[in-house]
Amino acid sequence: MHRPARRLPLVLLPLLFAAGPARADAAPLGPAAERGRAVIERAQCNRCHAITHVNGDRGVPAADRAMHCVDCHRWILGTKGDPAAIARQRADFPDWDRYLENIVHFTRLPDLGTLTRRVHPGFVRRFLDAPFDLRPHLETSMIPLRLTAAEKDDVVAYLAALNGADAGAPLATTPAPPPARVEAGQAIFVARGCPTCHRVGGLALGAAFDAAFYAAMKKAVPPGDVAAPVLTAPDLRWVRERIPRATLVRFIEHPQAVDPQSAMPKQALRPGDAEAIADFLLHAPLKTGPAPPARAPDVPLLARKVTYDEVFDEVLGKICVHCHMHPESNNGDGGAGNTGGLGFAGLKLDLETYAGLKRGLVRDGARRSVLEPAAPGEPPLLLEALLRRHREAGRDQRTVDRLDGALGHGPDASRPGMPLGLPPLGVGQLSLVKTWIAQGAPGPIAPR
Ligand code: HEC
Ligand code: HEC
Ligand code: HEC
Ligand code: HEC
Structure with a gap:
């Protein structure tokens, strides 16, 4: 079992x-x-x-x-x-x-x-x-x-x-240096190996640092290595909107001198490097482009029978139960999506048991099925919530020039996509869910 x-x-x-x-x-x-x-x-x-x-x-x-x-x-x-x-x-x-x-x-x-x-x-x-x-x-x-x-x-x-910063003060900007200075800063940034961990928007930082390089780098980090700094390295495209110049220079020279909790290892630099790199990061022309389309993939129906057990093992039990638990088996805590947490009131949606899944969620005081569409013409709510996460994920590849709330790429807190905070599900997993619901959402072979 x-x-x-x-x-x-x-x-x-x-x-x-x-x-x-x-x-x-x-x-x-x-x-x-x-x-x-x-x-x-x-x-x-x-x-x-x-x-x-x-x-x-x-x-x-x-x-x-x-x-x-x-x-x-x-x-x-x-x-x-x-x-x-x-x-x-x-x-x-x-x-x-x-x-x-x-x-x-x-x-x-x-x-x-x-x-x-x-x-x-x-x-x-x-x-x-x-x-x-x-x-x-x-x-x-x-x-x-x-x-x-x-x-x-x-x-x-x-x-x-907590740090004596002024929440109201605007971010001070500095005048742009000559383009040659910015280019020199970029050359130093690359020569010191910064791109092994950092991207700078869509800027090409040399043939070595392509998508394949970062994919291989991620693979090389052992899954149990929870300290690997490379995985939490920010995209430095946002530095100009995040960090004042003087702080930036000090941080590049010695991250822990600015923030003792920083995960960035101190880098070996030569005198003047940090200043030149700061000029590059603050003033390099960014590759701008339209925001990526917020698209959900096509999900084919499978031409075979799909069981609840498969859906549970591949999706519900693997990913969803961690926030949609059966409260009785967890000391009354059903997780953020069930009894509430992480700032959400919870929707009483238990995805740990078949009975819970069939009962659906509670919104505005009423029980609603997640196996049926929330509105006519939409996919069943369970699938729709998963497709919504795909649409949200468009924000992940933003290379546009300004961080502008009006772009609308942030997830909508009133209807967040699922799984919350995790990568969208693969098409194979979505096909299982879609096919199983289309086949009438049959229960487990053995009762659980
Ligand atoms: C081994 C990986 C690694 C290397 C190499 C590395 N960094 Fe970092 N860097 C990080 C991590 C991790 C953070 C996030 C630190 C934190 O959150 O405290 C960071 C943060 C930063 C930030 C702050 C960005 C922000 O938006 O908050 C800057 C600026 C920066 N790095 C510049 C550099 C420069 C310049 C180099 C090369 C001299 C470099 N880094 C090399 C891992 C790295
Ligand atoms: C008491 C320990 C514990 C806590 C607290 C905990 N987890 Fe987990 N988590 C686990 C274990 C153990 C597994 C592996 C379960 C398995 O193999 O069946 C896991 C697996 C997961 C998975 C699936 C694997 C993966 O990495 O994607 C997700 C998602 C997850 N947890 C999310 C959360 C979230 C979100 C929270 C906080 C709200 C949380 N967990 C809190 C112990 C914990
Ligand atoms: C990190 C926690 C977390 C994980 C993991 C998670 N959920 Fe949720 N889920 C929530 C929260 C919180 C809500 C309540 C959102 C709200 O109040 O509108 C929710 C709501 C939902 C809803 C209702 C959505 C709506 O539009 O009404 C569905 C359906 C759902 N989750 C399905 C899933 C499925 C399926 C998975 C696994 C693939 C999953 N969730 C994984 C936290 C999570
Ligand atoms: C379920 C886990 C989770 C919870 C709960 C959570 N966060 Fe986060 N938060 C993240 C993750 C993951 C990131 C990193 C995202 C990234 O940088 O790509 C993040 C990043 C951030 C950042 C950006 C840090 C930076 O470098 O600028 C801020 C600010 C933040 N969270 C604030 C909050 C606040 C405030 C709360 C509570 C109201 C909160 N978070 C609750 C997961 C969480």
């Missing part, structure tokens, strides 16, 4: 993840920042992000490991290559080896607490409105937020206050 994926670890992990040592030497938070901290706690940002306050105790402690998407995954993956540790865990968790096989997502994320040491608060504010893939090698995305504009303002006031 299939073993529901999350049952064991959730019940058996009462471990608390302690907050780091703190020195309370910073000024008290103002009222807006205090409200912002409360919003962060309520929306559970600390289940994914660290929120460290350097030299102070006003950060938000990490969520309990039994709740923490990143800490729990890292804890499990951290036993990779350690046969003794694996043997110990197998005694409590018979499926430990499968966990090691299966977990790939939510393993590394930026620290929000130190972010405004480098990144301008105005950018953070715009990002909260329309999050997009800043980190092109990272498969997980920032989730859309169900927060009001005032709540987002408060969150940014808090993140700025």
Whole structure:
């Protein structure tokens, strides 16, 4: 019989993840920042992000490991290559080896607490409105937020206050240097090996750094290597909208001097390199183009019978149950999409059991089927939510010149695509779901 994926670890992990040592030497938070901290706690940002306050105790402690998407995954993956540790865990968790096989997502994320040491608060504010893939090698995305504009303002006031940044000040710009200077900066950027981790929008940085190079690089990172810095390297195309010049130069010279939590290793540079690279990053002409079309793929119907067990093993049990659990098997917590969490109230949608799937979700106080269309002419809601994630993913390849909320590429928090924060499903998986529903959504062969 299939073993529901999350049952064991959730019940058996009462471990608390302690907050780091703190020195309370910073000024008290103002009222807006205090409200912002409360919003962060309520929306559970600390289940994914660290929120460290350097030299102070006003950060938000990490969520309990039994709740923490990143800490729990890292804890499990951290036993990779350690046969003794694996043997110990197998005694409590018979499926430990499968966990090691299966977990790939939510393993590394930026620290929000130190972010405004480098990144301008105005950018953070715009990002909260329309999050997009800043980190092109990272498969997980920032989730859309169900927060009001005032709540987002408060969150940014808090993140700025942790580092004494001014949330209201505009980002200072610098006059463009001569084109030859920008080109020289680009040559140094390439010569120092920066493109091994970073892309700069659609700029060609030499024949060596093509799509195949980055694909091979991602493959070369062992799945259990949760510390590999390459995967969280941002696209530096956004630097000009994120980082003031003086901070940028200091960061390039010594990342940890700006942000002690930074995941970027210090690079070997020569005097003057950082200045030249900053000129390149701030002023290189960007390759602009239209936003990529927001398209969902064609999903063919399969010419064979598809069972519930297949759909469960390939889709529901593999990906969806982690946020749509059966509450009774998880101490009452059904996950963000069921009993609520991550700032969502939850829609009472249980995808861990066939009965739950058939019951559907609760919206506006009424039960609705997810196996039927939400509106006439649309695909069944379950499939439609999966196709919506494909349409959202257009934002991931943005090479357009301005980060402009009006582009509309950020996911719509009122109707987020599924799976939330994860890459869209492949056509093979979508075909299974579509065909199974078209065949009348038959139940499991053996009752579960
Ligand atoms: C389910 C996990 C998850 C939760 C919960 C979450 N985030 Fe994120 N967040 C991400 C991921 C993944 C990224 C990285 C996206 C990228 O850079 O491509 C990210 C990135 C960000 C960034 C951009 C960082 C940068 O470098 O500029 C900000 C700001 C942010 N999150 C704020 C928040 C806030 C505020 C909350 C709570 C209201 C929150 N996040 C909750 C997953 C999460
Ligand atoms: C108590 C530990 C624990 C916590 C907390 C946890 N997970 Fe997991 N997660 C696991 C285990 C174990 C697996 C592998 C399950 C399996 O093999 O059946 C997994 C697998 C996954 C998968 C499928 C594999 C992958 O990497 O894509 C997703 C998606 C996922 N978790 C999302 C989340 C999200 C989102 C959160 C936070 C809301 C979370 N998890 C919190 C233990 C945890
Ligand atoms: C081994 C991979 C790696 C290499 C090589 C590397 N970086 Fe980074 N870089 C990172 C990571 C990871 C981050 C994100 C740090 C964080 O979130 O704290 C980063 C962040 C940055 C940022 C901040 C970007 C932003 O939008 O927040 C700049 C600027 C930067 N790197 C410049 C450079 C330059 C210039 C070089 C070459 C001298 C370089 N990097 C080489 C991994 C790398
Ligand atoms: C990281 C957590 C997470 C994962 C993983 C996830 N969901 Fe959801 N899901 C949610 C949340 C939160 C909501 C509620 C959104 C809302 O309140 O409108 C939701 C809502 C839904 C809805 C209702 C959508 C609508 O438009 O009414 C469907 C259907 C759904 N999820 C299906 C899935 C399927 C299928 C998967 C797996 C492929 C999946 N979800 C994976 C968190 C998640």
